[in-house]
Amino acid sequence: MGGKQDPTANGSPKSESMGAKKASPDLLNSSFSFKSLKLKTKQQELLLRVSILGLVYVLAFIARLFSVLRYESMIHEFDPYFNYRTTLYLTEKGFYEFWNWFDSESWYPLGRIIGGTLYPGLMVTAALIYWTLRFLRFFVHIREVCVLTAPFFASNTTIVAYFFGKEIWDTGAGLVAAALIAICPGYISRSVAGSYDNEAVAIFALLLTFYLFVKAVKTGSLSWALGSAFGYFYMVSAWGGYVFIINLVPLYVLVLLITGRYSMRLYVAYNCMYILGMLLAMQIRFVGFQHVQSGEHMGAMGVFLLMQVFYFLDWVKYQLNDTKLFQTFLRITVTSAILVGGIALGVGTASGYISPWTGRFYSLLDPTYAKDHIPIIASVSEHQPTAWSSFMFDYHILLFLFPAGLYFCFKRLSDATIFIVMYGLTSLYFAGVMVRLILVATPAVCLISAIAVSATVKNLTSLLRTKQKVPQTGSTKGVGSSKSSSKVTLDQSQPFQKNGAIALLVGVFYLLSRYAIHCTWVTSEAYSSPSIVLAARGAHGNRIIFDDYREAYYWLRQNTPTDAKVMSWWDYGYQITAMGNRTVIVDNNTWNNTHIATVGRAMSSYEDEAYDIMRSLDVNYVLVVFGGVTGYSSDDINKFLWMVRIGGGVYPVIKEPDYLVNGEFRVDKGASPKMLNCLMYKLCYYRFGELVTEYGKPTGYDRARGVEIGNKDIKLEHLEEAYTTSNWIVRIYRVKPPTNRL
C-alpha cells in the first residue's frame, strides 16, 4: 500500500541489492573489511538518494553544453550581449560605478541610465562567481563565467526542485521532479550554455522563494519566512517576472483564507515575507516605489490588510467567549474594513497615485490589447500566443502527466499541495497567452507530473511486493489502470494483478525513456543554436558556418572612428555596442518608442527624406541585415513591415498600405513603387541585381523570398557602401556629408 514506508521510488532496485547482499554471506563474512559495508536500509536509501541527486546535478549541467561543443564558448542571441557588457563593466569598474552608470553609447542623443533601469541580480551573481574563482586563483575570463552561469544555476534548480517535491509529497516525488526538470526543454530553451539572460538565474530564485514560503507556511517558523523574504529579494533583483510571485502568493493566501485554512502559521509566514520582502525589493532602483504605488502590487497589500483583519477577529473571538457579542462585532468590523479598503483603493486609482497595470502585464490579461495599442510589444515573436505544438514540443509526456498529478494533489489536499496546484494552473494559463512564459510554468508542470509518476510507481511496486496477503484493492491506481478491474475477488486475479502491475511499470519506464530521448533531441536540434553564428549543410554534406555578424561588428570596431554612430534596427543594438563598441541610435531595451519610430520612419522613407532624418540624428553608418544570398529568413526585409507599423504609429505620414500590393507584401516587379524606392530596399539590394545566387535562376534572385527582385538598378545618392560581409548577410553603409554648395 502507499502508506507503508517504501523507500524506493524508481522501480525496486532495493530488493535486488538486498537480495545480492544476502545471497553471498560467505564472501561477506570471510573478508572482515566488507562486513562493515553491509549498510542498513536507511543508509542504503540515503546513498541511493544522494547518488541520484548527484547524477541529476551533473546531467542538468551537461545537457546544456551542446553549443559550446559544436561552435565555441560564446554568448548567444541579442539580450545576453547587453548583460555581458554590463557584467564586464561591473568587474572592471566596481560596484559603485556600475550602480550609478549613465551610458552615452546607446540611444544616441538621449543616453540611458543603466544603473537605474536594469535588474542587477544576474550581473552581480556572475561577478561574484568570477571574483570567487579569482580568489581561488582560477584566472578565468569573465566571458567563460557568463556562458556557464546558466547551466550552473539550472543544476541548482534541480536541487531546489528535489526539496520542494519532498515538501509537497515525499522524497520519491522530489527525486523524480529533479530528474524531470533537469532535462525539460521548456527550461533548457532559456538556460542553455551561452544564453546569459535574466531567466537563467530567475527560475532558480523563483523556485527557491516558493519552496521557502511553502516551508514557512508548513512550519510557521520565522526563520523560513525570513528566508523566503530574502529569496524574494533575489528574485526581484533578477527578473521583471517577480510580479508573478507578488501576485501568486497573495492569491494563494486568499484561497487558503476562503477555504477555511487560516492559521497562525499562515499569518506569521505571509506577514514576515510581505513586509521584509517589500522593504528589500525597494532597494533595487528599477523597482523603486512600485510596491506601494503600482496597481500590479496592490493585491499583495490588500491581502496583507485582510490578514490583519482576520487575525484581529480571531483574537477577539478567542477573548470573548460569547458568540452573540462576537457576531455584532464581526459585522461592524467587516463592513468597516471593506468600506475603508474600497474607498482607499478608489481614491488611489482615481487620483492616479496608484498607477494602472502597465502594457506588458495588461496584455497578459487581455491578449488583444497589445496588437491594437502597442505594436512594439506585439512585434516580439516571444510574446505571441502559444500553439499546441509548442506545448508538446516543450513538455512531451508531462502534458498528460500534469492532469494525473492534479488528481493526486486533490486527493491529498494540504497547504503545500494547494500551493502547487495554484502555481501550476495560473502559470499554465499565462503560458498559453505568451510563448515566453512556458518557462515559468515548467517547474510547476515538472513537480506535478513528478507527483503523478512517483505515486503511480509507488503504488505499482508496492502491489508487486505484497506477497500472500489479502489483496489491498485500492492500490491498482495508475496510468490506464481503469482497465484492470479493481473490484477483484480474492484468489483469481491475484496473479493477473501482479502481471498487470509489471506491464504498467514497463510502460511507465518506456514513457520516461522516450521523454529523455525527446528532450535530448530537442536540446540538440532546436535550442542550441547561438543565433549569432549560423550553420548550414553544404552540397557535399559538410558543415558551413556563417560568421557574418561577428565579421561585421569587428569591421566596425576596427575601421570606423571611435565616435561614429550607427543606425540599425533595434534588434542589433546590444550586439553593436557590445562587440562593435560603437554608439547606436536604438537598441533592444526599446524604452523610447518615438525614437524607434524615427528610425523606422527613416528606413521606410525615400532616400532624401531619410537623409534629413539621419543628419538630424548625427548618423555616420547604417547597418542592415540581408538574407537574400544565403536564404536567411530573419533579415530586415522580412521585418520591414514592423518598421512601417511602428513608424506609422507615431508619424502618420508613413502608411502601411503604401508598401503593400492588394494587401500582399512583395519585392519583385509587382511591388508598390514606394516599396521599390525606400531606403531599406535600396540598402539591402544595392548591387544585388548583378549577382547570381542560384544556378539556373536569373540575376538578382532573392533566395529568402523566392522571387527575382523588382528594382535592380539602384543608385545611392547620399550613402556609399562601406562593407558587405562575405555572405552578404550584414551590409554597412557610410552616410556622406552634405555636398558643398558652390
Place this chain on the structure above:
Amino acid sequence: MVKSTSKDAQDLFRSLHSAYSATPTNLKIIDMYVVFAVFTALIQVAYMALVGSFPFNSFLSGVLSCVGTAVLAVCLRIQVNKENKEFKCKTIVTNLGGIVAMFVIAV
C-alpha cells in the same frame, strides 16, 4: 436600534476588558510594544500629510520599519503564547535575536 447597539458595544468592551486582563504579563509587554510601533507609524503618516512627502524613501522606510517591527512582534507573541498549540516554545529565543538582528540590517 441605536440603544441596543450601544448597549451591545458596552457589553463588548466590558467582556473584552475582563478577558484581556487575564493575559500573562509578558504578552502584555509585547502588546504595548506593538501599540507603540503602530503609533509611531501613524505619527509619521500624519507628518507626511502635513509636510509633504519629499524624501519618499525615508518616509517609506520609516513607516514600513514600524509596521515591520509591529508585525514581527505579533509573530513573536503568537509563538510565545502558551495557549497556541501549534508552536513549541523552545526555538523562540534564538529566533527573536536572529530575526531582530537581520531585520535591523535589512532596514
